Amino acid sequence: MLKRFGAQIHPTAIVRGSVRIWWPGNLVMGQHASMGPGVLCYNVANVTLGDFSIVSQRAHLCTGTHDVDDEDFPLVSLPITIQANAWIAAEAFVGPGVAVGEGAVLGARAVAARTLLPWTIYVGNPAKPVRLRHAAGTV
Template identity: 30%
Template sequence: MTSERDKMRAGDWYCCMDPEIDAIRMRVFDAVHRHNLALPSERGNIHPELRALLGAAPESARIEGQFHLLYGENLFLGEEAFLNVGCVVLDSGRVEIGARTMIGPQVQIYCADHHRDPVLRGQLIERALPVTIGADVWIGGGTIVLPGVSIGDGAIVGAGAVVTKDVVPGARVVGNPARQVTARR
């Protein structure tokens, strides 16, 4: 029999309120809490307890305080990736953030795609769609990145954008929904 966690990892529909999944979240919530409460001078770039739960986080990657995360094991950070204050990463699916990418304050990255059928949605059925953010990307504060989106290398996402579709490398996007305004030359 396939567990709800296995279904989540496979991108299949699963119930997000499952004892095994709850236990993982609680362990991550505790580590995130310690990260957020630690003095910055003692925390370093990422609190060691939180770093140990992440899929990948090189020493040069940095996560500021008031951060929120669900599973940890699905978050993969590149060298010198930077998440500013108040970021939320709902990593039910894989979230990759490339090298030297700067994520502004209060950015929200979502992987959970809730079921369209209201009965199944009411039973907390969802699926996890990955989010990929390339290298050298700049995402302005208050942006929301929706499930299944890829943002290409070198792209710039204007503050407050809602990214509903893939962003090509080097593009500049703004608005809700985010739309391309110029391409990098």
Template identity: 35%
Template sequence: MTTAATARRLRGFTGAGYDKGRGLLTQALWFAVLNLFFVKWWFPPRLRPAVLRAFGARVGDRVLIRHRVRVQWPWKLTIGDDVWVGEDAWLITLEPITIGHDVCVSQGAVLCTGSHQRRSPTFEFDNGPIRLEPGAWVAARAMVLRGVTVGAGAVVGAGAVAHRDVPAGAVHTTGGAR
């Protein structure tokens, strides 16, 4: 079955309803700190949680954040205790991301809270929060999309895309949940 294609008019995009959560000065300061220090290999990992906290993130104890990790807006991020975030992970926090305790977000993983309304001619936002419950694992180069909860002890396997909730204890791979 085919449907009529939506004629895009991106010039009309308004971003209506989206709130970055902080003013332009704070956003600019965060991007400077992120790109000049936070992502660098030489920046001490033990300081990354403190920097996130300074920008409004709620970060637990014994959190390890490796280099080249990008966070869109730290003030929309909550991380529990004993969490690992691997190199090159990207946390796109257009909406809140909540990471429970004992969670591993592996190398190159993407948590993306943003999307667009595909039927909107101006491609307006269709964002939603992400929640990783305690003990979850988002493996290397996996992606968790907006509005998804990864249940306690669940796994999003390497290279998989979680576009729906992953039940507690389930393993979601490129072939689906098991």
């Protein structure tokens, strides 16, 4: 159904039935990418999930904010990119304009307002790096 409304979803990608996607035409999902139960995808700008990336249950991907310095309070939208092998854990929040590097992890309930470096694990609000993550097959 999402494809009929413009989403670009690889045939192996998984979108659970309880996911809420604001605009399917702004969604791109690579091979084996997944969105778990209850994910909120407020994609007034593009949201791209790379190959084998995971967005876990009740996480929130939010591409919209407002210009608080403008008296008209206009909507500002910036894309979110989650690169290959990255994991957004349960109930985490990814804000407008954030790029999640390849293999990065955003821990449960963490808040990412800035770009996350590749193969790094982040936790907290605001998200802070706690250690490097080893790529599969490396030590």
